[in-house]
Amino acid sequence: MNISNTLQVNRPAVQPIPQPSLKRLPQYHHYLVDMETKGITRISCSAIGRDLGLVPVQVRKDLQYTGIIGKPKTGYSVSELIQAIEKFLGWNNVNEAFLVGVGNLGTALLGHERFSKFGLRIVAAFDTDPAKIGQWIHQKAVLPLDKLADLAPRMNILLGIITTPAEAAQAVADEMVKGCIQAIWNFAPVKLKVPEHIIVHNEDLYSTLASLSWKLARRLGVTVQEKQEKEAV
Amino acid sequence: MNISNTLQVNRPAVQPIPQPSLKRLPQYHHYLVDMETKGITRISCSAIGRDLGLVPVQVRKDLQYTGIIGKPKTGYSVSELIQAIEKFLGWNNVNEAFLVGVGNLGTALLGHERFSKFGLRIVAAFDTDPAKIGQWIHQKAVLPLDKLADLAPRMNILLGIITTPAEAAQAVADEMVKGCIQAIWNFAPVKLKVPEHIIVHNEDLYSTLASLSWKLARRLGVTVQEKQEKEAV
DNA sequence: TGGTTATCGGTATGAATATATCGAATACGT
DNA sequence: ACGTATTCGATATATTCATACCGATAACCA
Structure with a gap:
């Protein structure tokens, strides 16, 4: 623990991308490939965000980690973006x-x-x-x-x-x-x-199942609760 | 977006547990069931943390969300803890x-x-x-x-x-x-x-695959880089 | 050609999460 | 019985991540 921390301090570039951003990159990739097959050549963060349920700023920040540069008003080249992500993730080499x-x-x-x-x-x-x-x-x-x-x-x-x-x-x-x-x-x-x-x-399936069943159980509970609140009013 | 935010503000108890904590609960559950079959009846956060690679404080905080209460020096009852997690996650009702x-x-x-x-x-x-x-x-x-x-x-x-x-x-x-x-x-x-x-x-398998291949690619790259650094010295 | 609008990139703020710290409580050993 | 070590629970700090903001730039339109 001490050793690895020291290493981190000495070489701050060890983890230059946040884990959540890294995990979103494949989403963008899927989406972009889909767009490319539809013949779309340029795309903006706003459009990506709209379709993927993310705010444009986050999309932009995520994509910046891949080193891609966009152009104002038109956004990014779809094909360049796909390649940038693939290269960044090492999906070129098998x-x-x-x-x-x-x-x-x-x-x-x-x-x-x-x-x-x-x-x-x-x-x-x-x-x-x-x-x-x-x-x-x-x-x-x-x-x-x-x-x-x-x-x-x-x-x-x-x-x-x-x-x-x-x-x-x-x-x-x-x-x-x-x-x-x-x-x-x-x-x-x-x-x-x-x-x-x-x-x-x-890859823990149960962890997803946990949030799902927690939310579902809570949802049902909350519904009851809301009903009671309404009745109380 | 505005509406749901407003709801959050009005009823701050809507999401009382952080998502990451929620996702760790099944891990604890697996571990605890395993311990129980080994005949262990009481367990501390330190022990759980040691075996699961987490710091004890985090384990304690996570477990607190389930409402369980522990005793100083001895920790928690394993069986109570398992039940608390199952109840919290709604794993009792199918x-x-x-x-x-x-x-x-x-x-x-x-x-x-x-x-x-x-x-x-x-x-x-x-x-x-x-x-x-x-x-x-x-x-x-x-x-x-x-x-x-x-x-x-x-x-x-x-x-x-x-x-x-x-x-x-x-x-x-x-x-x-x-x-x-x-x-x-x-x-x-x-x-x-x-x-x-x-x-x-x-449940996006590719997002895990992404971090994995990124780290692997980087690992190989870093190794080369380190070699070059050493040679440069 | 000049104004308008959409978008990028960078920086600053804010929220969520993780970790550290501290007093109190309990078991254990002496 | 008393000190010691361990752990809990609560609060405070630090880190990480998400979002808001702002100036600059390029396309579009009048």
Whole structure:
């Protein structure tokens, strides 16, 4: 903690873009690609904001991080903007990935063709279940997990995707670390213990579900409450 | 925008918990359930923070929103804490949901048994593909989409899940609105246009992928940069 | 050609979130 | 029984992020 803070202070450019901005960039990208197919060549922050439900200033600030420069009155070139985002996110160079855990979700991700457009290519799957090993799912071989640590360095794989149940995730992460994998996309709802230099991103469906059910429950509660308030008036 | 702001001002209790805290609660829940199965009955914020990579103060603040009270020196009762979170998130009362889009991801979600432990029960699936309609997937019937708006009110379904391609998502959302659905969990990478009172939560895999690939690309770049810096010294 | 309007880029303010600090309370060891 | 260490709850500060503002610039129109 102390060490990394010191590093931050010495090199303030380590995190030049806010996380929320970074997460909005793909939204813009989707939208812009859509606009481009519709034949639109130039676009303003106001238009983007209107269609995406964001205030124009925020859009402008987000886009500025990609280094794009716009022109007053006309905005940005759509194609330049798309390229700027792709370059900024590193979607030009393909990241090859291993996926571990060929359950429902793992299978779904293996079959998700569109990832290839965003710099991600899942090249092989792993599992411990003998019934699954040896199968081909969506044109990808399912290999035994214990081969991962050996194969990853040889194939120069830097990214691992974990779609196992929570109980198995840590062991899988350990294997990935052994295989010199640099970044982990973790769909299991556990905090992985990995060396500090490994990048871990968690995709926790339950966290979204939590806000959703909280709001829904509250909504129903509030409705009742409002009714009572009205009656009280 | 003005209206809702005014409402916020008049009733400041509308959003008493920060979104980030809300999203961390399921993490705590997972962790606590895990601890409970290990026979641990009491736990402190320090311990939770250590295992989950958070500072104790943040854990404490998050947990306070659930209304739980702890005791100095020993912390909280694990079982009470679990119940407090579940109650707070509304995971006690089951939300029944319709899912639309029986592709890879939709199928995966239909098969995800664990949702039932978190107050979510997907009761039926919908699609427009005649090849899929009439099938049973993971014990759930696949019905034609145009039946949704009629069935939802009759079955008192308040939650809709969209796992269609981006192009179809808006039309599906429109159907859901017609069916008086209150909340939408949207996996398609588009901004849905719906009436203001509808709760929409987007699950954008690409946004995580974006930060991941950005960091990975940058990591590789930074490594090179550091090497050059060292050589320059 | 000159005024008008929309937009950008930069800076300043404000809101939301995270973290630090402090007194009080409780268990534990001596 | 008393001091010590740990933790809670509450308040205060700091950081991060979102939004508002303002001057400058380029297109559009009269």
